[in-house]
Structures are given as C-alpha cells and as structure tokens.
Amino acid sequence: MKASSFQYKTLKEAPKDAELISHKLMVRANMIKQLASGIYSWLPLGLKVIKKIENIIRNNLDQNGCLEVLMPMVQPKSLWDETDRSKQMGPELLGFKDRNDRDFYLGPTHEEVITDLCRQEIKSHKDLPKIFYQIQTKFRDEIRPRFGVMRAREFLMKDAYSFDTDEKGLNERYMSMRKCYEDIFNEIGLKYKIVNADSGAIGGNKSEEFHVLADSGEDTLVFNNEGFSSNIELLENDLKKEIHNKIDKNDLSDIDSSYGMLSIKKGIEVGHIFELGNKYSEAMNLSVQVNNKQKFLEMGCYGIGVSRIVAASIEQNFDSEGIIFPKSIAPFDCTIISINEKKSVAVREKSIQIYSLLKNRNLDIFYDDRDVSPGIKFSDANLMGNPLQIIISEKNIENGSYEVIHRENQSKDMVSEKDLFSLFD
Amino acid sequence: MKASSFQYKTLKEAPKDAELISHKLMVRANMIKQLASGIYSWLPLGLKVIKKIENIIRNNLDQNGCLEVLMPMVQPKSLWDETDRSKQMGPELLGFKDRNDRDFYLGPTHEEVITDLCRQEIKSHKDLPKIFYQIQTKFRDEIRPRFGVMRAREFLMKDAYSFDTDEKGLNERYMSMRKCYEDIFNEIGLKYKIVNADSGAIGGNKSEEFHVLADSGEDTLVFNNEGFSSNIELLENDLKKEIHNKIDKNDLSDIDSSYGMLSIKKGIEVGHIFELGNKYSEAMNLSVQVNNKQKFLEMGCYGIGVSRIVAASIEQNFDSEGIIFPKSIAPFDCTIISINEKKSVAVREKSIQIYSLLKNRNLDIFYDDRDVSPGIKFSDANLMGNPLQIIISEKNIENGSYEVIHRENQSKDMVSEKDLFSLFD
Structure with a gap:
C-alpha cells in the first residue's frame, strides 16, 4: 500500500480525554475515530490489525473443529426472560421496541440465542459434541465508557459455545478451547497469563480469564510458584483489601498469604472461558435423550475481545516513539x-x-x-x-x-x- | 469438511410461511434459522456462501483502490438531524435511547456517519479522490419483512462512499465502481442487468440498480435494443400502469412504447450505485479549498446486498431437486x-x-x-x-x-x- 493511496493522517496531539497510551497512539496513528461516547469507527489502518487478529482466531478455532455461524445483533427480549437475565443484566443491556411494539435487546452476548438455536438444531446425542463460534459486533451500554476501544460500548467479539451430553465431555471441550486460546495468544505474540476468575453475569461452575500483562491493566492478578493463579476479585476480602492497599501505594512487590508468597501483576482481560454447566440448557429446555433419560446439555462459553486485543497489544508494546506491534498483527x-x-x-x-x-x-x-x-x-x-x-x-x-x-x-x-x-x- | 463434524440437518419440509423457493431451500438445506420476524441466524453452511461472496467483493474493491473501514451500527440521531433524514426515513429507521437518555438509531445506511468521518479526515484536495467501503450488518425495520433473507430487517451489506472535488471526478469514480460491480457479478457468475433507477431516500442526481434476473423478482425491468434500460418505477405513469396490467396477466411479452419495443424482465435488486452530488456534503459541511474557494465535496454511494445475493443466486439457479450454486460461491x-x-x-x-x-x-x-x-x-x-x-x-x-x-x-x-x-x- 502506498501512503498516497491510503487514509493516513497522523496527529501530533492525542485527544485531551485520552488517558491510556493505547488510546492516544491509536488516535494519533489514525487507526480509530470516535463517533459517540464508547462508539468508534475503525479506519483502514486499525481495521487491518483487526483482520489479522480475526484470521489468527478463525484459523485456530477451525483447526479445533469449531463451526462458524453468524447470529443476529438484535435479539428478542422473550429469550432473555426465559433465563431471567433481562432482569439480572441491568442497564448495560440496551433495550428498545420495534415498530410493532415488540421488545428487543442489542446483543451484549449470545448465550440465549445459541441455546435457542441448538434446541431446534440438536435432536440427538449423535449430534454432539459441537462448538459454534462467531466474530460479531456486540453492544454493552457501559455506564462509563472510556480508554478508547479498551472499554467501548460497541465492540468486536469472538464468542464460542460448546455443547456436550455430560460433564466429562464439557471438561474435554473446555480444555481443548483453553489450549486453543493459548495457541491463539502465542501466535499473536503477546505475554499473557491465565487466572481463575469470577463468572459474573454469565454464570456457571468455573471460569478462567486470559490477561495480557501490562502495567496499565485494570485487573490485578496474583500467582504463587505452585501453579495457583487468580484474579484478586476471587480472593477473600481481607487479602483483596491488603493487595488493593499495596497497589494504591504503587507497590507491586510480593505478598505473603495463605496461598504462600504471591507475586502481583496487572492485566487486561482479553479472553474468558466458562464451564456453564446446564444453567442455560435447563432454563431454556435444551436436552437430548441419553440412556432413555432426557438430559440437559452441558454448555461451555468462550469469549475473546477482538477489538480490545488491539489496544491491549499496544499497552504491552510501545515506546516513547509509538506502537511496537507484534509481527503477526502489525498492519x-x-x-x-x-x-x-x-x-x-x-x-x-x-x-x-x-x-x-x-x-x-x-x-x-x-x-x-x-x-x-x-x-x-x-x-x-x-x-x-x-x-x-x-x-x-x-x-x-x-x-x-x-x-x-x-x-x-x-x-x-x-x-x-x-x-x-x-x-x- | 466431514458431514459428521458439520452442522448438517436437512429438512424434508420448508416452513409454512415460506413463499419463495430460495427461502424454502435455504431453510431445508440448513443454511439459515429464523430468530424473529425478518431476523435470521446464519448457520455454518449459509455463512460459507456469505464468506465466498464477501471475498469476491473485497478483492475487487481493493483492486479498485477502495479502502476498507468499519463504522458503528449504533449512530447518534444528531447526525441524521443534520441531513433531516431522521424525519424523511420514517419508521424503518429504528431509534432508541441509551442509558443516558441520548437518542440513537440502528444504522440502516451510513451516509451521515461517513460524511461526519470525512469532514474530520479530509482537509485538502490532495487527500482526494477516496473511496471507503465496509461490509457490515444493517437494520431496517421493514413493515413487512418476508421472503427469508431476501427482505430481512437485519442484513449484511457492502456499502461504499466516494469523495471528489468536482463532478468530473465523481463521474470517474462512479464509472470505476460500475465497472467494479460488473466484475463482481461476473465473477460470482450470475445473470444480471443494470437499469436506471429511482434514488429514493438516499437521494442524489442519478442512480442505477444491478438486478439478478429471476422470474420471482419483485422488480420489473424494461429494455429496448438501443441500450435503454430502466426499472419501470422510473417510467411515465401510463406506461408503468400498462406494464403492470400485462404482468398481472402473467404476460411478459414485448410492449411498444415511446422508447421503441421494450422487452420485460423480472429482477432482484442486489446492487445500487448513486451519484449523490453534494447533498450530504453541503448539509454536513464537508468541503475543501479549490482555487481559493471552499467547495463541497461530490459524493457517490455504492451498495451491494451481500446476504440478499445468496437468496437471489438461488432464485436464478435451482431445479426440482434443490440449489444449483454458481461455482464461485458454492459452499x-x-x-x-x-x-x-x-x-x-x-x-x-x-x-x-x-x-x-x-x-x-x-x-x-x-x-x-x-x-x-x-x-x-x-x-x-x-x-x-x-x-x-x-x-x-x-x-x-x-x-x-x-x-x-x-x-x-x-x-x-x-x-x-x-x-x-x-x-x-
């Protein structure tokens, strides 16, 4: 590409409200342009990075036997009533009525839609296991969107959903996706850590987050030298408080705890994988017959923040001159x-x-x-x-x-x- | 791909409300699944066809020097007030308020957003000409969504926008995109016709539609043997009425008119290209200096209904057994x-x-x-x-x-x- 044929208007100054270095550099390098609070257009340079990340994700998921689909962004409220999440999600779930006065949401995630799809598509244990994924635009009406595309309201996400007849199968699927995520982040070329995590509004039995390590990370992670790793949000209140106090003093030195000596790191969440169990399948009646008994499916769900990876990779890789993209995703x-x-x-x-x-x-x-x-x-x-x-x-x-x-x-x-x-x- | 690893549940029966053969066959072949009225999920088989169409479009546009961007689906109402289209578009434009009581629309098209983007990005005639495009999900709250993905509310579209300093430049850009569209539809392998068209709510001086020829087409097109071709919506009322009467009697034989003998064909609109002129640039103040005078930019806009092409290609290519996909877009x-x-x-x-x-x-x-x-x-x-x-x-x-x-x-x-x-x- 010749610069003269490209859209390439670098800026000397970053926008005044930009706090994070990635936000500043992405605007200055002409990668993104804000349309409204938490809503951005991707300019040609930024979109090139997005496409390279998408390709890496897609190739690895396809190799792992996942099947790509594309679900709607506009979702009927009735589905969310079935799981009661229309109440649980709060005002981040943006709702509206269509011209016929029917209630819809702008999709912030797709557990309900995929479960509805699968209760029509999956009729027998012979159809299982299955993993479906999509790379699709989501909307979450964040109360305080900021940090550019890092915490935007409209963002690009890869979400995948697995379906099994039993917990053993779910665990196999979960571990295969965990491995697949490791391959993806290794191929992108980022330093990252996997930690135990809180499952929040998605729910389920168990979840782990993938964090890109960066001093500017909003999350705090702890590790001992015996393989224990956790987001501190999951720790006991006393220990959590102690760590928060250290961080407020800019002290990231090791801390003694009931888990042994813990090292502390800051991270940016770019992936989150969940063993959902039958939370959604039971609420929405997605089941198959196994040994003459109707069995609710065991589901997993697996997210990657595609647009956030662009910002996170910059938070981890920059100098006083600008961005230092990993080879695999450089524009x-x-x-x-x-x-x-x-x-x-x-x-x-x-x-x-x-x-x-x-x-x-x-x-x-x-x-x-x-x-x-x-x-x-x-x-x-x-x-x-x-x-x-x-x-x-x-x-x-x-x-x-x-x-x-x-x-x-x-x-x-x-x-x-x-x-x-x-x-x- | 092995069938045993794929999502592949063919149906003997089409849904009862399906009228068009493409709708019936796409559901039976397990390409799409309805979520709500006019809102569909694309299953793995259907998405494979979409991706092949996207690739053909993308390669041809890139070769024509177009630059890919990705604009938001959620658009501030304030932009639509600047062009007064918030009033003109009517209830197809689906509006809502965010949690801070600000007004937004779900984007049915992106003239306002791209014009807003360019008034920030284009500062000099040296930045021109430029053509930006995106392949993105749109929403139009159709009063009567039907025919499957043929007239859906949520759909996938390629929209492109060109920017020039003068009409001569606009005409060059328009002709290059017209040629590019011919290349695209030739490569896809569909029989199509280009006709003069009504510019409708998009506006501008001149527009042409690309129609896939199919007996089930909703549009009626006429051609004489001297190169005249038109959507009948553009004809004088008397002639239009006469043709409508013939069609009601299933009579598609030639008709004599002031344009000479006209042959009549049915078509499905899959592309529409417009010389917008300065309708949007003037309303939104997008201008550059030329010879010491501030000049509103001359814009063109160019749409392709990506998801509709899947249905249109089936309307043109099927037999009693099922779909006959053109090689280039077969799954x-x-x-x-x-x-x-x-x-x-x-x-x-x-x-x-x-x-x-x-x-x-x-x-x-x-x-x-x-x-x-x-x-x-x-x-x-x-x-x-x-x-x-x-x-x-x-x-x-x-x-x-x-x-x-x-x-x-x-x-x-x-x-x-x-x-x-x-x-x-």
Whole structure:
C-alpha cells in the first residue's frame, strides 16, 4: 500500500480525554475515530490489525473443529426472560421496541440465542459434541465508557459455545478451547497469563480469564510458584483489601498469604472461558435423550475481545516513539521510507522497484511515498509500529546496501538488495 | 469438511410461511434459522456462501483502490438531524435511547456517519479522490419483512462512499465502481442487468440498480435494443400502469412504447450505485479549498446486498431437486458421496483417501460420511447444490473409475482416480 493511496493522517496531539497510551497512539496513528461516547469507527489502518487478529482466531478455532455461524445483533427480549437475565443484566443491556411494539435487546452476548438455536438444531446425542463460534459486533451500554476501544460500548467479539451430553465431555471441550486460546495468544505474540476468575453475569461452575500483562491493566492478578493463579476479585476480602492497599501505594512487590508468597501483576482481560454447566440448557429446555433419560446439555462459553486485543497489544508494546506491534498483527510487514523521492528520480524508481518486488512475494508493505520530510516519515513509521523499516536514500542506492531499522529495539542493519527478502523469512 | 463434524440437518419440509423457493431451500438445506420476524441466524453452511461472496467483493474493491473501514451500527440521531433524514426515513429507521437518555438509531445506511468521518479526515484536495467501503450488518425495520433473507430487517451489506472535488471526478469514480460491480457479478457468475433507477431516500442526481434476473423478482425491468434500460418505477405513469396490467396477466411479452419495443424482465435488486452530488456534503459541511474557494465535496454511494445475493443466486439457479450454486460461491467445490461406507472398509478407506487428496490441493470438499442410505445422500447433495458430486462405491473402486455428477445438468461422467483433480482446473 502506498501512503498516497491510503487514509493516513497522523496527529501530533492525542485527544485531551485520552488517558491510556493505547488510546492516544491509536488516535494519533489514525487507526480509530470516535463517533459517540464508547462508539468508534475503525479506519483502514486499525481495521487491518483487526483482520489479522480475526484470521489468527478463525484459523485456530477451525483447526479445533469449531463451526462458524453468524447470529443476529438484535435479539428478542422473550429469550432473555426465559433465563431471567433481562432482569439480572441491568442497564448495560440496551433495550428498545420495534415498530410493532415488540421488545428487543442489542446483543451484549449470545448465550440465549445459541441455546435457542441448538434446541431446534440438536435432536440427538449423535449430534454432539459441537462448538459454534462467531466474530460479531456486540453492544454493552457501559455506564462509563472510556480508554478508547479498551472499554467501548460497541465492540468486536469472538464468542464460542460448546455443547456436550455430560460433564466429562464439557471438561474435554473446555480444555481443548483453553489450549486453543493459548495457541491463539502465542501466535499473536503477546505475554499473557491465565487466572481463575469470577463468572459474573454469565454464570456457571468455573471460569478462567486470559490477561495480557501490562502495567496499565485494570485487573490485578496474583500467582504463587505452585501453579495457583487468580484474579484478586476471587480472593477473600481481607487479602483483596491488603493487595488493593499495596497497589494504591504503587507497590507491586510480593505478598505473603495463605496461598504462600504471591507475586502481583496487572492485566487486561482479553479472553474468558466458562464451564456453564446446564444453567442455560435447563432454563431454556435444551436436552437430548441419553440412556432413555432426557438430559440437559452441558454448555461451555468462550469469549475473546477482538477489538480490545488491539489496544491491549499496544499497552504491552510501545515506546516513547509509538506502537511496537507484534509481527503477526502489525498492519504491515514493513515500511519503506524513501528519502526526498520528489527530488531524486533514482530514489523514487528504486523505492517503487523494491516495493513491487516485496509485494510480489505476498508481503504486506507500506510504502511512504508522501512528499514530506525524512523526519516526518521516520516519526510516523515509528508511530505506526510495523516491525521493519527499509530506508531508500541516494547514498544507500550508491552503496547497494539499505539501512534497515528493527522497530522493536530501533537497531540498525545495512542490508544488500538481494538480502532484503531474507528479512521476512 | 466431514458431514459428521458439520452442522448438517436437512429438512424434508420448508416452513409454512415460506413463499419463495430460495427461502424454502435455504431453510431445508440448513443454511439459515429464523430468530424473529425478518431476523435470521446464519448457520455454518449459509455463512460459507456469505464468506465466498464477501471475498469476491473485497478483492475487487481493493483492486479498485477502495479502502476498507468499519463504522458503528449504533449512530447518534444528531447526525441524521443534520441531513433531516431522521424525519424523511420514517419508521424503518429504528431509534432508541441509551442509558443516558441520548437518542440513537440502528444504522440502516451510513451516509451521515461517513460524511461526519470525512469532514474530520479530509482537509485538502490532495487527500482526494477516496473511496471507503465496509461490509457490515444493517437494520431496517421493514413493515413487512418476508421472503427469508431476501427482505430481512437485519442484513449484511457492502456499502461504499466516494469523495471528489468536482463532478468530473465523481463521474470517474462512479464509472470505476460500475465497472467494479460488473466484475463482481461476473465473477460470482450470475445473470444480471443494470437499469436506471429511482434514488429514493438516499437521494442524489442519478442512480442505477444491478438486478439478478429471476422470474420471482419483485422488480420489473424494461429494455429496448438501443441500450435503454430502466426499472419501470422510473417510467411515465401510463406506461408503468400498462406494464403492470400485462404482468398481472402473467404476460411478459414485448410492449411498444415511446422508447421503441421494450422487452420485460423480472429482477432482484442486489446492487445500487448513486451519484449523490453534494447533498450530504453541503448539509454536513464537508468541503475543501479549490482555487481559493471552499467547495463541497461530490459524493457517490455504492451498495451491494451481500446476504440478499445468496437468496437471489438461488432464485436464478435451482431445479426440482434443490440449489444449483454458481461455482464461485458454492459452499464447497464438491460433495463426496460414499455408498454404504459403514458396511464396506474399502469404500470408507477410499473415500477418506480421495477426500484427503483433494483437500491437500486446497479444494473445499464436503465428504458425506453419514450412516444414511445412498438415496438420502444423493438428495441432500442435490439440495446443497455444490457443482460436483463424486460417488465412491465398491463397484467404482473395482473399476478404478468414479461416477461424477455435474449438479448443473445432472450429467454423469466416469472419471479415473488420477483424473479427478482435473475436474477442478
């Protein structure tokens, strides 16, 4: 992609209300634009990152035998009455009437809809096990939307739902999805932790959260060295209070407890997996016959905050210059920076040539062909955060060797033209 | 994909309220499931077709230099007040209040949002021309939703918006998108016509519709042999009435008119392109400086009904047995039908072997490994509508040659194992 053909209007200043670095950098890099409180448009640069995350998620889920569906965003209130969640969810559940005075909600999650679907679709234990998933826009009317897309009202989510005849099957499905989530976050390339979690309004017997580790994380996580890990919201009140007090003093040193010495980390929740059991299947009568007895299905549910991952990955990977995207989800594999190409035919021609060569190898290249100073190109490339920058200048062309900057640590190499390809192996 | 791992519950009977053949077949083939009036879930089989259509659209638009974005489904009413469309659109525009008593609409289209976005993003004529697009879920509160996904309330749409400084530029953009649409519908493989159209609530100077030709089409189109083509809604009242009268009598023979002899066809609108001019840019003050004068931008808008294309392609391509999908959007390239594989190790092993071989060539294969009669497998394969069926039976294995059925005309070939690949060239 050439900068001149792209939508690429970087900003020097972040919006005044932006508190988090990811919010500031995403706005400055021209990834998102606010439409209303907690409601954002994804601009071309931001959407490219979303698509790369979606692809990683989709490939891993498909490999795990999950089946993709697409459920409606507009859901009848009657379904939520069956599970009584129309009362439990509170004002985050945004309701309205259609022109025929029927009550609907904007879907914040899809347990009711998938359970309704499956009570029509699943008629026998032979149809099981099954895992359905979708990547879809949700709406939660947060009382205080903030932090950009980190806590937005409208957001993109991957939600999956598993169905089994018994708890053993549910546990197998749960463990396969847990493994699948590990594969997903490893492939994205983020440092993350899995912790025991509170199941909240979703409910069920057991749940675990996946947290991207970042100092700015809203959640506090504790770990001992024997495999215990937990969101502190799950701890006894006294211990929780003690940890909160430490954190208020910016003290994240280890703390002694009945669980042994606990290390403390801050995290951003990007995934949450639940063993729901038969909470929804019983309320909505989703059952099959097993050994001549009608049995409510054992369900699991598995969420990933797709749009939130973009922000979380930035909270974990940035420096004073801008974003440092992990390779797998960077908007482009590389930025080509041409130095004064409007004044130099040689630079322009060489830039176009290298851009075409790399593109033909199926690499996703951002070629900054704008008529702006080298300084602006360098700082914008650092802001955007692609893993590599290749500098095309008259001097480099003369030497037959190009400056390559690794965004991660700003280290520089000189690379000959024929070796440029090997940068991407 | 193996049938045993898929969600694949075909139905003998269509829902009673289904009038259109596409609605009947999509429900029977397990592609969609109704959640509420005009609101459908896409099951795995249906979503596969959607994804193939999306890919064709996306590739063609990207090649045409369009930039993909993702705008919110929830839109502030204040934007619609700026263009006065909050009044004009009527009750199809579904409105609600959020928890802070602010007014929003569920987006039925995005002219206001994109114009608001661009008045922040486009600051100079150097930023132009630009075409933005998205593939996104829309909601229109139709008074009488029916015909399955053909006239649903919640539906998937590709909407694009172009921005130029002058009418000449707008016309260039319009013609490039018109050409791009022709490429898209040609690649999908549908018989279609382009006709002059009424611009309705979207507005603007000029618009054309893309219609998939089908006897069940709700629209009536006329053509003379000198290139004139029009939706009859655009004709003088007398002529329109005359044509309506003919159609009521099921008479689609040519009709004489002031435009010469007109042939009459029925069509399903799947695309609509508009030269909007400055209707939205003026109402919302989207302008740039040209020759020292502030100039409102010339906009175009370009829609494709993604989910409707699935239904329209079936209305055009079916027989008494079921769906006949065009190759490019069929859920799978081929169905493998194993005959009595539960009783024959040879059939089972050969089926798995051929399935794996074809899959390894990146072909998308549906392998019907269910323990059901050959008759059910044949009729379900015809219902699903993949272009080819390969029959694996003991007799075929002995002969080293497999029966291949071409779904389009039900013609049969005997093909040796090594020649199976060439079926897909």
